[in-house]
Amino acid sequence: MYLGRVVGCVWSTVKNRNLEGHRMLVIQPLTPELANTGQRIVCTDCTGAGAGELIYWVRGREASYALLPQEVATDTTVVAIVDSVHLKSAAAPAPAPPARGRKPPRKG
Amino acid sequence: MLIARVIGELTATYKHPSHEGRKILMVQPLNLDGTNRGVAVVALDAVDAGVGDKVLVVTEGFGACTSVGRFLQPIDMAVIGFIDQIELLPGVS
Numbered sequence: 001m002y003l004g005r006v007v008g009c010v011w012s013t014v015k016n017r018n019l020e021g022h023r024m025l026v027i028q029p030l031t032p033e034l035a036n037t038g039q040r041i042v043c044t045d046c047t048g049a050g051a052g053e054l055i056y057w058v059r060g061r062e063a064s065y066a067l068l069p070q071e072v073a074t075d076t077t078v079v080a081i082v083d084s085v086h087l088k089s090a091a092a093p094a095p096a097p098p099a100r101g102r103k104p105p106r107k108g
Numbered sequence: 109m110l111i112a113r114v115i116g117e118l119t120a121t122y123k124h125p126s127h128e129g130r131k132i133l134m135v136q137p138l139n140l141d142g143t144n145r146g147v148a149v150v151a152l153d154a155v156d157a158g159v160g161d162k163v164l165v166v167t168e169g170f171g172a173c174t175s176v177g178r179f180l181q182p183i184d185m186a187v188i189g190f191i192d193q194i195e196l197l198p199g200v201s
Contacts, residue, residue, distance in 0.1 A: 001150035001185050003118075003134070032116060032134050032148045046182075047122055056118070056132075056150045058182045062169035066124055066182035079182050080123030085134065087116035088159045 001056045003030045003082065006049050010042050016073045025049065025078060027057060032087055043076040054082040110137045110165045111191060114157050115148060126181035127152060133187055135165055140194065141201055151185035152176050164189040 008026035012019070023045045029038040034054070043057045046066040055078045058066065063077035116134040120127070131153035137145040149165075154175040157163050165187055166172050172186035173179050 001152075001183075003148075003150055029147070032136075037147050046124060056120070058184045060169055060184050062173070062182045062184045065169075065180050068180070077182060080120040080127060080132075083119040083121055085116060085118055087134065 001058050001079070003032065003034075003054070003056050003085070004028055004043075005030055005034075006051050006053050006055060006078075007040065008051070018070060018072045019044070019074070022067065022072060022074075023048075027055070027076075027078070030054075032085055034085070041076055043078045044072060044074040045078045047078055047081050049078050049081050054085075056080050056082060109188075110135075110145075110167060111140070111194070112137045112149075112151075112163055112165045112187075114159050114161045114163060114187070116159060118150060124182055126178045126183060130154075130176060131157075133157060135163065135185075135187065137165070138162075140196065149185055151187050152183055154186045154188050155190065157187045157190065162191045163187045164191055 004027040006025050007028045010024040027043050031037050049055050057078045064072050066077045112135040114133050115136045118132040135151050136148040139145045169184045172183045175186045175188045
């Protein structure tokens with residue numbers, strides 16, 4: 001699993017039928033100190049994470065297991081919303097996550 | 109599998125049910141000489157490892173799921189052992 005932050009949302013109208021109804025998020029990978037690292041990627045989501053939230057995601061075939069019993073064509077899925085990261089030395093507390101319950105409006 | 113050091117823990121209240129009840133560790137992969145190798149990753153704990161421990165991390169789904177005891181779940185990394193000592197042939201570093 002890898003630490004990251006939600007930095008955007010992907011809308012796709014024509015896609016694999018199994019992907020319908022699943023949110024796709026743009027994720028910025030982070031170091032444990034919450035600095036950006038590497039290229040941004042697109043993940044499906046099983047948590048309802050919103051913009052700016054700290055998350056971690058799973059890579060590979062296991063990513064689709066998060067969305068069982070549906071067999072979704074994905075190789076990266078967000079599986080948790082991170083509240084805080086406790087490091088051994090210089091602790092890097094995560095900013096307070098925004099209030100729950102809001103989700104981006106779905107397009108019809 | 110990777111040689112790694114546990115550098116911290118994560119708290120996540122909202123997560124996939126298969127991750128409940130296990131420690132979520134930040135682990136930093138290491139080279140043989142003990143220097144950092146790439147970016148730290150997140151792994152579920154299967155051996156009760158703690159911060160500062162040198163551990164073995166499996167980075168593939170089947171091994172990770174079975175070591176944590178949760179088959180067919182979204183888990184791709186798990187801490188599966190402690191490393192006490194690494195012995196190398198002369199000239200290997």
